[in-house]
């Protein structure tokens with residue numbers, strides 16, 4: 001019986017698992033993740049702001065494991081040894097495979113900016129997100145004791161998709177924070193420093209402006225065309241160009257959302273990579289290794305229409321996980337693999353629980369209808385990894401406001 005090992009129980013890994021379990025192929029699957037739960041990474045900003053408890057965006061991996069066909073192993077992966085077909089975990093444990101799916105997801109990208117690791121909060125997993133929420137609550141309590149306004153300031157570094165969704169949720173959570181600090185919500189200041197002047201390039205300018213203008217109307221102080229040069233304790237240092245004077249914002253909460261890279265396991269395993277991502281072959285297998293598939297945020301797949309890699313998203317991760325599993329099933333049956341193709345269904349960014357904007361296919365949507373669609377998208381992805389049970393218990397059904 002062939003041994004298939006899946007690394008990572010995120011969108012790509014669990015979608016692959018679901019397909020392998022559904023298909024009666026003669027194989028055993030070992031799923032490895034450092035956590036014993038799956039989390040919906042697209043909803044991390046909601047935990048970071050306190051809009052949702054972590055239990056609402058995560059579920060037990062064993063809930064989706066068919067124990068007759070799959071073994072779940074909770075371990076941290078250090079590297080893959082492709083020559084010897086084995087995975088090496090932090091505690092020295094080794095797991096051998098016939099086929100491997102690497103779906104280890106994303107990490108925060110600091111671009112080498114000094115002080116980020118030490119003095120800024122990142123939002124790359126549920127523990128991080130929960131830490132941000134507790135940190136904000138603590139700063140609000142400290143304001144009450146000290147009356148130092150820096151405790152009421154929150155700086156988001158980066159206004160990409162994640163930063164924008166985070167700011168929308170922060171605005172919505174202001175009344176809750178204000179209660180803790182015993183202030184008016186307007187006294188809580190949200191700042192954002194962003195290097196680009198053209199925000200959210202995945203949307204046309206009109207649509208991007210809709211979201212950005214809402215954040216500004218809601219009081220977010222957005223500094224675009226400004227590069228964060230360094231984070232110091234309670235201080236964000238930034239400037240427009242190298243010849244421009246350095247500016248600073250002092251704040252007790254600094255959140256880093258400038259971008260993501262693929263897992264460090266990719267480089268540690270010797271794959272040819274750029275920012276933790278491998279340019280995979282058209283069937284999603286790794287160059288030089290037909291039995292190793294690299295999917296989700298650790299993979300770069302070329303969009304032939306733009307000659308640029310597709311943006312890394314949950315949507316494409318789910319499709320890649322499914323496709324990699326299908327190709328392994330074909331290989332086990334002695335058939336040739338099939339090339340991966342992808343057509344984006346669009347994407348929708350939330351700004352708080354009742355506002356959103358984005359594209360469904362190529363059609364722009366905004367406001368309440370977009371918020372409705374966003375929740376339906378979240379439910380669909382939950383259904384694709386967790387099935388009906390998880391969707392019924394963790395899905396978003398608060399469509400009407």
Ligand SMILES: Cc1cc2nc3c(=O)[nH]c(=O)nc-3n(C[C@H](O)[C@H](O)[C@H](O)COP(=O)(O)OP(=O)(O)OC[C@H]3O[C@@H](n4cnc5c(N)ncnc54)[C@H](O)[C@@H]3O)c2cc1C
Nearest residue numbers: 008010011012033034041042076077105296297313314315
């Ligand atoms: C706030 C936010 C909002 C987003 N919104 C959207 C959106 O609206 N739409 C969209 O399509 N995408 C969105 N994204 C992007 C999306 O979340 C990612 O593209 C997606 O999570 C990638 O899926 P994945 O399966 O590759 O990895 P992940 O979801 O990151 O899963 C990786 C898994 O690997 C495990 N793991 C990692 N390292 C190790 C290790 N060394 N050993 C063992 N296990 C390990 C982790 O525990 C995790 O379970 C958003 C991201 C964020 C942060």
